[in-house]
Amino acid sequence: MFQNIQIGIDLGTANTLVYSNTKGIILNEPTVVAIDKNTGQIIAFGHQAKKMIGKTPKSIEIIRPLKEGVIADFDRTTELLKLIMQQASKKLGTALRKPSVAICTPSGATSVERRAIEDAARQSGAKEVYLIEEPVAAAIGSDLPVHEPVASMIVDIGGGTTEVGIISFGGVVASNTTKAAGDSMNEAIIMHVRKEYNVLIGEPTAEEIKHEIGHGLVPHEAEQITITGRDVVTGLPKSVTLSSVEIQEVLRESLETILETIRATLEVCPPELSGDIVDHGVVLTGGGALLKNISEWLSTVIDVPVHLAPEPLHAVVIGTGKTVMPKFKRVKAAK
Template identity: 90%
Template sequence: MLQTIQIGIDLGTANTLVYSSSKGIILNEPTVVAIDKKSGTIIAFGHEAKKMIGKTPQSIEIVRPLKEGVIADFDRTTELLKLIMQKAGKKLGTGLRKPTVAICTPSGATSVERRAIEDAAKQSGAKEVYLVEEPVAAAIGSDLPVHEPVASMIVDIGGGTTEVGIISFGGVVASNTTKAAGDHMNEAIILHVRKEYNVLIGEPTAEDIKHTIGHGLVPHEAEQMTVTGRDVVTGLPKSIQLSSTEIQEVLRESLETILETIRATLEVCPPELSGDIVDHGVVLTGGGALLKQIGDWLSTVIDVPVHIAPEPLHAVVIGTGKTVMPKFNRVRVAK
């Protein structure tokens, strides 16, 4: 029998995750769709579409409908959400009719951008939609005391944006957002390889380089990685060897921008809460939290303890899903 259930959705630039309080994370798909140019229909989404990046004929277009944390293509986002919710219903095995949905939004999103996210969710079949600010969701998902009069500082390094927030009493006291995040790092790696080696590589390869030999800005034992791309001059495949120290320099600009965003947020933190941050530190979430030694580097430069969340990739969606529970009602973003 079909029944209404409650789910949380982390509609991210890079990945979309769905959380159910009864079954935990039930879906984790890249926020990517493959479109047939002739008919305009979506022929694949998620992992299936991501595998097609850089490998499709001219009749198929690969689209990422979200950019920098907000909707860039409303129609495609709505279609993607419908497919995501249908797949989530099958995973739950109960059917998914008019669910109550909590969905996270960047703290710097405008009222128009928030309305677009809410409308997309409703057009995808949601009965009720609650919007939750991303830093709050990340804090809840990291098991921080968001309802207490204690400052919890979150740095969520996602695909499209890095969100920095200080939370107390269930709300955001201070926050800042920067576009220096996972996608920005990937673009820097692609540009570097082209400029220094005359070799073109795609986004998946850049992502792999970042995960394998990317490091925070601290000394480390150099690592090597061989990658293959297309020679700009000859057009033929070419393999090159990259070192972790050179990639570290490539990532420097993005990492220093993230650092400045953290400092800017700390500067506007009320003095009464600053002591809590010194005592309890900063918590990193998002895919960027998995960059090697990023916690060690940040703790050195801001002189505050830095911790990686227990589940950095899942913290936002877990927190978003929990906000549909009665005890978390206070942290919902007002419509």
């Protein structure tokens, strides 16, 4: 017997998570697909496809269908959502037939970008599509009192974008978005290693460097990591050792851009809510929130307490799942 199960989806640039109102988080996969160029078919997605980055023959192309928080390849996003729905069905042990789906959207998304998300979800099999802004979902997932007349400030550092939002009475009072986020940090590391060491590395290696020795802009005990890439001159494999101090400088531009986005949001915050932020502080969510010392650095430069959400990586999708469905903006299918 089929069940119309309501699910929440955090369709992120880096990862896609699915939340069921019966079992919690049931899926967490990288937003990556592997395409067979000869047939145009998806041959792998998620973790399986991510493992293939930089290791495939010319007949296979690895694609990230979302860039900077929005859909870059509509058809591939739709196909990916279909596969995710199928995986969710297996995890739930039942068939998902025309479920009601809630999906997060960036607070700065245009009507066209929102419509693309709606259409992709509907074409993947959703009966009804509801939209919720990412800062609101992140705040709910962080157990903040979003429906009370108290300001809650969220900084969601994702893969493609960083979303900064001040929420009160269940809505976004002020928000800003920047493209300085996880992907821009990875790109900066790749460019640095190429420029300083004449070595080419891929995104997975840059991600590893960031996780292992990346730090916020505060003094720390130096760390090192040895990585291997391809020498630009000889074409042969070459190992180099990087220090956390130099990587800290590499990340400076992205981090300072995030800081300016936070400041710009605070500057337009209504005066009556500013006191709440000073009292309760700022909450960090998203993968970028796991960068070492980032909360300590931010609390120093904005002179406001900065806290890490209980589950930074899952806050958005948990918030999506916890939100009462009727409070979403309902999107009706075009006739």
